[in-house]
Ligand SMILES: Nc1ncnc2c1ncn2[C@@H]1O[C@H](COP(=O)(O)OP(=O)(O)OP(=O)(O)O)[C@@H](O)[C@H]1O
């Protein structure tokens with residue numbers, strides 16, 4: 183039947199690569215080359231050597247920013263989990279049609295540019311926005327500022343990243359064999375122990391996938407924390423931007439970027455050893 | 465005294481579809497009962513109603529005189545083995561078997577010990593610490609069985625537990641399940657599609673069709689004295705021949721295919737003159753010969769196909785447009801040729817009458 187690739191021993195490996203070539207070239211040109219450049223800059227600007235790394239790894243400002251970055255990423259991940267798990271569970275229990283409707287709502291917000299969503303939060307939480315107005319109408323005298331705080335940036339990041347969590351957990355929940363639940367019930371498992379001993383362990387891979395994805399994306403988040411967050415609680419990406427845009431400290435910014443990259447790779451590596459990275463794609 | 469498990473007038477509808485019409489069934493303590501029937505006949509639905517996963521629309525189920533109606537599945541103390549085993553993939557064999565004990569607040573040490581004893585009983589002593597994915601299909605099956613039995617359930621329900629196994633393993637597990645069931649004396653309902661499995665394992669077979677019970681009897685009873693045409697046709701091979709009773713007193717009937725026939729198998733139902741019935745003759749009760757046989761009732765047929773199984777063969781022929789199946793010893797088959805005309809003969813005690 184037609185043309186069989188596998189019967190052509192010499193060429194069999196060429197075709198897939200040829201098809202991948204445009205993408206590979208694109209990635210090399212616009213991703214790998216700049217990355218290498220950043221790496222080089224981090225050890226050559228201004229003086230050649232590891233001085234930039236020394237500052238990044240020991241300076242108290244940088245340590246504070248990195249700690250803040252990890253703290254925020256962790257907080258966002260936990261919040262996404264708390265929001266996402268029940269929602270994914272709801273989707274897996276309602277009818278197919280209702281699940282599709284929820285999925286559509288989630289993906290609709292997912293497809294909206296996150297810049298747009300970030301500005302939307304600025305409008306909602308701003309001093310003249312509806313939330314503050316509501317608090318005032320309810321009689322709260324001096325409503326606390328919402329915008330440009332840790333609260334606003336966390337809220338917006340949770341909103342932006344929760345779909346990753348939901349999709350990952352929902353995929354796993356959907357695949358759970360209902361006879362596992364029935365069999366657990368027949369053996370005497372009620373709601374809470376059923377959840378603890380059966381349902382939660384069965385959904386753990388989804389939790390792990392979603393969490394790693396959200397955490398890693400959050401580590402490098404730039405626009406949202408910069409626009410919505412408190413300037414005093416900067417995250418790493420924002421500080422890198424500052425270094426480069428305001429102080430033209432290309433070397434220092436590059437060193438920070440590399441450290442962030444290495445940490446991300448370490449997390450992914452650990453995850454890969456435990457679960458296999460291919461699981462991340464569902 | 466009423467039976468151990470009793471289903472009275474159980475009815476189950478899904479929307480306006482009736483899955484179970486009106487099920488009456490009594491099962492004694494320690495009995496091994498098989499549900500046999502075509503796909504969609506309501507076997508699984510009946511199990512699910514007993515287990516409490518589906519509520520009966522009408523009717524009542526009692527175990528040992530106690531109504532199950534208001535008990536959740538968790539409270540019914542029923543062990544279930546699902547077709548796909550439903551083992552927890554994240555728990556080892558021993559932890560799986562310990563699970564029902566854990567739910568009953570049995571301590572870890574005592575519970576795991578009991579689980580391992582149970583695994584030993586099903587022949588899996590060395591496998592306690594393996595995860596389900598590290599076990600073969602037959603071994604997973606045994607773990608599922610151990611798990612369903614470890615908490616000493618009042619009832620054991622198995623829904624086509626051997627469906628996924630190959631033939632040899634199937635036969636091995638049939639013997640094994642039967643052995644364990646006998647040893648523990650647990651009242652068991654076993655669902656299967658496979659009639660030889662039902663024949664060889666059961667104390668009683670319940671034949672389902674279209675959400676109703678056609679017959680519930682011992683295997684040989686079902687085979688030799690089927691209650692309905694459906695059962696006669698579904699269980700084993702059969703020749704079903706339409707006939708009219710000519711004289712009920714002397715047990716005579718006339719059939720377009722067989723001519724005048726005397727029927728006389730044990731346990732034939734009551735009939736009256738002029739009643740239209742079906743005569744049942746099993747293929748192994750017919751004999752083939754060139755000439756009519758002295759002392760037997762004879763008719764003629766033309767041979768169409770011979771299916772040889774080695775030690776025996778099935779000869780399929782027709783007599784006045786009616787298909788006739790005859791099972792003959794393998795050695796006899798060499799003298800037969802497709803296209804030949806020959807006589808087939810029977811004795812009156814091989815002829816059973818079906819009125820329904
Ligand atoms: N939840 C349900 N909703 C609607 N119809 C159902 C439901 N469960 C079962 N049925 C219907 O009830 C009938 C009996 O189903 P059941 O599963 O009991 O058959 P079965 O005898 O176990 O068949 P099989 O041998 O194929 O397993 C079928 O026609 C089935 O489609």
Ligand SMILES: [Mg+2]
Nearest residue numbers: 507508509623
């Ligand atoms: Mg079934």
